[in-house]
Amino acid sequence: MNHHHQDEQLNWFTERSVLWPGQAQSLQIEQVLFSEKSKFQDILVFQSKTYGKVLVLDGVIQVTERDEFAYQEMIVHLPMFSHHCPERVLVIGGGDGGVIREVLKHDCVQEIVLCEIDSMVVDVCKTYLPQLSVGLDDPRVKIEYRDGAEYLRQHPHSFDVIITDSSDPVGPADVLFQRPFYESLHTALKPDGICCCQAESIWLHMDLIRPLLDTCRNIFASVSYAYTMIPTYPGGQIGFAICSKSVRDNIRQPLRKPDMTLLQTLKYYCPEIHQAAFVLPLFAKRELEDSS
Amino acid sequence: MNHHHQDEQLNWFTERSVLWPGQAQSLQIEQVLFSEKSKFQDILVFQSKTYGKVLVLDGVIQVTERDEFAYQEMIVHLPMFSHHCPERVLVIGGGDGGVIREVLKHDCVQEIVLCEIDSMVVDVCKTYLPQLSVGLDDPRVKIEYRDGAEYLRQHPHSFDVIITDSSDPVGPADVLFQRPFYESLHTALKPDGICCCQAESIWLHMDLIRPLLDTCRNIFASVSYAYTMIPTYPGGQIGFAICSKSVRDNIRQPLRKPDMTLLQTLKYYCPEIHQAAFVLPLFAKRELEDSS
Numbered sequence: 001m002n003h004h005h006q007d008e009q010l011n012w013f014t015e016r017s018v019l020w021p022g023q024a025q026s027l028q029i030e031q032v033l034f035s036e037k038s039k040f041q042d043i044l045v046f047q048s049k050t051y052g053k054v055l056v057l058d059g060v061i062q063v064t065e066r067d068e069f070a071y072q073e074m075i076v077h078l079p080m081f082s083h084h085c086p087e088r089v090l091v092i093g094g095g096d097g098g099v100i101r102e103v104l105k106h107d108c109v110q111e112i113v114l115c116e117i118d119s120m121v122v123d124v125c126k127t128y129l130p131q132l133s134v135g136l137d138d139p140r141v142k143i144e145y146r147d148g149a150e151y152l153r154q155h156p157h158s159f160d161v162i163i164t165d166s167s168d169p170v171g172p173a174d175v176l177f178q179r180p181f182y183e184s185l186h187t188a189l190k191p192d193g194i195c196c197c198q199a200e201s202i203w204l205h206m207d208l209i210r211p212l213l214d215t216c217r218n219i220f221a222s223v224s225y226a227y228t229m230i231p232t233y234p235g236g237q238i239g240f241a242i243c244s245k246s247v248r249d250n251i252r253q254p255l256r257k258p259d260m261t262l263l264q265t266l267k268y269y270c271p272e273i274h275q276a277a278f279v280l281p282l283f284a285k286r287e288l289e290d291s292s
Numbered sequence: 293m294n295h296h297h298q299d300e301q302l303n304w305f306t307e308r309s310v311l312w313p314g315q316a317q318s319l320q321i322e323q324v325l326f327s328e329k330s331k332f333q334d335i336l337v338f339q340s341k342t343y344g345k346v347l348v349l350d351g352v353i354q355v356t357e358r359d360e361f362a363y364q365e366m367i368v369h370l371p372m373f374s375h376h377c378p379e380r381v382l383v384i385g386g387g388d389g390g391v392i393r394e395v396l397k398h399d400c401v402q403e404i405v406l407c408e409i410d411s412m413v414v415d416v417c418k419t420y421l422p423q424l425s426v427g428l429d430d431p432r433v434k435i436e437y438r439d440g441a442e443y444l445r446q447h448p449h450s451f452d453v454i455i456t457d458s459s460d461p462v463g464p465a466d467v468l469f470q471r472p473f474y475e476s477l478h479t480a481l482k483p484d485g486i487c488c489c490q491a492e493s494i495w496l497h498m499d500l501i502r503p504l505l506d507t508c509r510n511i512f513a514s515v516s517y518a519y520t521m522i523p524t525y526p527g528g529q530i531g532f533a534i535c536s537k538s539v540r541d542n543i544r545q546p547l548r549k550p551d552m553t554l555l556q557t558l559k560y561y562c563p564e565i566h567q568a569a570f571v572l573p574l575f576a577k578r579e580l581e582d583s584s
Contacts, residue, residue, distance in 0.1 A: 012316065022320040022342030023523075024304065028313075050314030067495065070573065203359065203523045229521060229529050229573070231315075231495045236528010237521050267575040276571035281362065281521070283559040 013046060013054070015061055019168055020204050020234045027051055027064070027232070033128050038120035045128045051232060053129055055096055057121070057167055064232045065131055068098055072132075073269040074228035074277065075240055076102035079161050079196035081254040081274060082242070086160040087111070090188065092148035092176070093198075094165030095121035097133035103163070104135045105262050112141045113159075115148045149175055152184035159188055164197035169208065177208070179215050185243070186219050192246045199225060202284040203235040210287055213241060217290060221247045225288050226277040228268065252278040305338060305346070307353055311460055312496050312526045319343055319356070319524070325420050330412035337420045343524060345421055347388055349413070349459055356524045357423055360390055364424075365561040366520035366569065367532055368394035371453050371488035373546040373566060374534070378452040379403070382480065384440035384468070385490075386457030387413035389425035395455070396427045397554050404433045405451075407440045441467055444476035451480055456489035461500065469500070471507050477535070478511050484538045491517060494576040495527040502579055505533060509582060513539045517580050518569040520560065544570040 014026040028049040035044045044056040052065025063071070076099055080086055087110045091099050095116035103112055114136070116122055122143065125133040135141060144151060148164070162185055169177040176197070185195045200208055202225075209225065216223040220243035227239035244251055254274045258266065280288065306318040320341035327336045336348040344357025355363070368391055372378055379402045383391050387408035395404055406428070408414055414435065417425040427433060436443060440456070454477055461469040468489070477487045492500055494517075501517065508515040512535035519531035536543055546566045550558065572580065 014318070022340060024318040026306070026316040026318065028315070048314060203521075229495075231527035231529070233528075235523035236525075237523070263574075268573040270574045270577070272571045273573055276568040279564045279568035281560040281565055282555075282562045285562070 013044075013048075013056065015056075015059060015234070017060060017168070017234075023234065025061075025232070025234065027054060027061070034124055036120070038118050040118045043120055043124055045124060052131075054232075055125065055129060055132075060168060061232050062167065063096055063098060063129070063132060065129070067231050068132065069267045070228050070230040071233075071238065072098040072102050073266055074226070075099060075163055075165060075196055075198065077258075077266075077269040078226055078240060078274060078277065079163065079194045079242055080106055081256050081258070081271075082244070082248075082251055083161055083192070083194050084255050088159050088190075089113075090115065090152075090155075090159045090162045092151075092162065092164045093117075093167065094163070095119075096125040096129060097122070097136045099163055099165045100138075100141055101132065101135040103161075104138055104140065105265060109140060112138075113151075114141060114143045115151045116143065116145060117147055119145045149181050149184055152181075152188040156187045157190055160190055160193055162189060162193070162195040164195065166198045168200070177212060179219075182216055182219050182243075186245060189245045194242065194244050194251075197241045197243075199239045199241040201233070201235045201237050202227065202239060202280065202288070203237060206284070206287055209239065209241075213288055213290075216241055216243050219243070221245060222251055223290065224251050224278055225280065225284075226252075227280070228277065305336075305340075305348065307348075307351060307526070309352060309460070309526075315526065317353075317524070317526065319346060319353070326416055328412070330410050332410045335412055335416055337416060345423075346524075347417065347421060352460060353524050354459065355388055355390060355421070355424060357421070359523050360424065361559045362520050362522040363525075363530065364390040364394050365558055366518070367391060367455055367457060367488055367490065369550075369558075369561040370518055370532060370566060370569065371455065371486045371534055372398055373548050373550070373563075374536070374540075374543055375453055375484070375486050376547050380451050380482075381405070382407065382443075382447075382451045382454045384443075384454065384456045385409075385459065386455070387411075388417040388421060389414070389428045391455055391457045392430075392433055393424065393427040395453075396430055396432065397557060401432060404430075405443075406433060406435045407443045408435065408437060409439055411437045441473050441476055444473075444480040448479045449482055452482055452485050454481060454485070454487040456487065458490045460492070469504060471511075474508055474511050474535075478537060481537045486534065486536050486543075489533045489535075491531045491533040493525070493527045493529050494519065494531060494572065494580070495529060498576070498579055501531070501533075505580055505582075508533055508535050511535070513537060514543055515582065516543050516570055517572065517576075518544075519572070520569065
């Protein structure tokens with residue numbers, strides 16, 4: 001369904017998709033480093049002219065070295081700093097390792113399970129994207145090459161924080177946007193657990209986000225949508241559904257704050273941006289915020 | 293310097309510029325409505341497939357009907373709601389009329405001067421973009437087809453709010469990013485006046501924003517950078533330098549709030565997003581916030 005189009009003459013990678021009709025973004029290629037079809041998807045890594053190395057899955061940009069921190073820091077630190085002491089963390093998808101890198105910054109973490117269906121993504125990122133995969137060999141990290149939904153059902157009441165770092169709901173990640181998946185997330189969380197799931201853009205996919213949050217609100221005690229800016233995602237913005245199993249008065253208020261050592265490693269997240277990330281433009285607030 | 297490239301076969305408009313090397317965005321064209329060279333710049337209006345009508349100046353997208361509200365509401369209501377009673381307002385650039393449309397929503401406004409150097413922009417937008425130009429015939433609006441910097445120098449202590457709705461600092465808008473222009477803004481404001489100037493993207497132009505804010509801090513009593521998300525600007529984000537002539541303890545806190553009637557016309561701005569717009573990602577906060 002997704003497809004990319006390379007203008008060979010000018011050597012640009014152009015991202016087009018049925019998920020964002022009528023618009024496209026392009027990055028200039030300096031050198032293609034890897035291009036192969038795995039059992040699950042097309043995997044492309046190229047050196048771009050101005051965004052560092054770029055990972056593309058099924059024609060859609062997943063990370064660029066220049067702006068990946070905006071996504072990784074927010075999908076991780078929003079739920080992690082909302083939990084009083086996350087010791088066991090599950091990451092679904094995210095085979096590039098960027099999410100793991102950020103989770104490992106929390107000293108309280110004892111074990112991280114990475115559940116990635118496509119081992120070729122992990123191998124490719126270890127070779128070409130060390131900035132992202134740097135934490136994958138940490139002794140606290142255990143990699144399971146298998147279906148995330150199945151893993152969840154087999155591990156009830158096991159995790160403090162679960163992060164779903166999925167690609168778009170076309171192809172292998174489709175199942176990660178369905179109700180049974182969110183029920184499995186609920187089951188796999190400990191009683192005070194929190195999950196944070198990639199939940200698309202308010203500019204492009206309101207029709208997807210609204211029912212997704214409604215589903216979550218039927219399952220979890222509290223649900224909010226937060227967002228980050230990121231230039232190389234379509235529309236420059238992507239959001240997260242943050243769901244808490246226990247009733248929280250205000251999930252927008254972090255329970256913990258980064259110490260100076262952790263803060264020095266960050267480029268996007270800080271306690272002030274944690275709160276601001278939940279403040280939606282009026283059109284999105286009207287559509288997405290729980291009126292109850 | 294800027295140039296656009298139309299893939300005739302596929303009928304896409306592609307925006308490339310020396311201001312954002314190595315990246316490009318494209319919108320699918322349904323029909324070109326207007327394409328001519330004025331005395332100052334290339335003017336293009338086309339009907340896009342998914343973003344409504346689009347205005348392009350010198351190859352750079354200025355407004356699309358689908359997301360223009362994000363820019364117009366924020367560049368206007370951030371300074372307007374930061375002033376206790378703006379009666380006289382000057383808009384420099386902004387010949388499309390979108391800024392005027394938003395300024396007119398404030399009942400306290402008695403007179404708006406639009407200082408636009410290029411009369412063809414106004415004429416074209418009146419014909420093709422009535423959603424934007426709707427307010428240009430309001431009796432409170434006076435249009436001056438002349439250079440904004442010169443107009444400022446001839447009207448000292450005249451305005452409560454001045455909004456600089458400029459294009460990028462290449463071509464006719466170059467002068468709007470220089471120190472003498474900001475000195476003229478200061479002169480033309482009343483003692484408690486506020487100005488709000490288009491100030492580019494933290495993702496693309498930090499090297500331009502940092503000295504710009506330093507210049508402003510040498511001239512004005514208080515200076516802040518705020519931003520809005522907007523999918524069809526490069527990187528999906530653009531910011532504003534908001535400068536106050538009088539000392540304000542906290543320009544991030546609006547002095548007035550929209551009443552229900554005004555609120556119903558808005559799609560982006562609300563008092564909560566006013567405050568959140570000043571909360572920068574950490575990398576930008578480190579570079580741009582006044583440490584004094």
